[in-house]
Amino acid sequence: MIPSYHDLEKENSYHMMMLGMCLCLNKDYEIISNREVGKGRDDLILKAKDEKRTSFVLEFKYLKEDKKALKEALDELSNKAIQQIKENKYDYGLKGKVIYIGLAHHGKNVSVKWENKI
Template sequence: MEFRKLTAYHLKATETDLTVLFNSLKRCKKEDFEDRYRKILLTLPSYHDLKYENSYHMMLLGMCAWLSNEYEVISNREVGKGRCDIILKSKKNQISYILEFKYTNDSSVDLKQLAKSAIDQINSRRYNSELSGTVIRIGLAHYQKNVEIEWQ
């Protein structure tokens, strides 16, 4: 519980924001997840802190610690034909998730297309090869505090 409070404090997000974010994920409520993730991005101190793909990855990875009772949180581990950003492998026979992050510093890049390319990467590199049951693939494409999210 203290870790949750500390994470929320450092991300300048409320515990409610993080609870709603992950409840939306677990219930496959894509729009609610996207809305809450966008809200959290807007609460961060500056987009200058989010300069690279790894910044977004680490931010969400820290938040994923909230899920450690229900999911094995795997980051940057080689699987399939590459190295996936984040895998949330269900411990309780629930849905597992694969999250792939993309980042651009070019405002003219189509974030929806970039998010789709993250899904393509998950599929082509077979990041799901060690998962069983239902797996949801999520591509997150960022430009500063803007994000587009693709689910499959």
């Protein structure tokens, strides 16, 4: 079953959908949601159980209002999500390669940005 975008109206609903989709990865990843870490609370971390694998830090953002320049607003918001990951040190304790993912959405529109940890 795949939810309709009508079911996914707020940031938390996308967070829960992604969390559910990631559960099948629990053999290779520790799945961490809303953990107090660094200077804040992360949305979702896929921590590789094998340090040779890549770990992922995901931050979700929801654009509440409809904007004329929707694509640009979503791009800006997904970039802010990555900035939040870095500023709040959500990658604390992760070893090996880490990818930051910022996901911004509004209705059927989405912007996903990612960046390798330097």
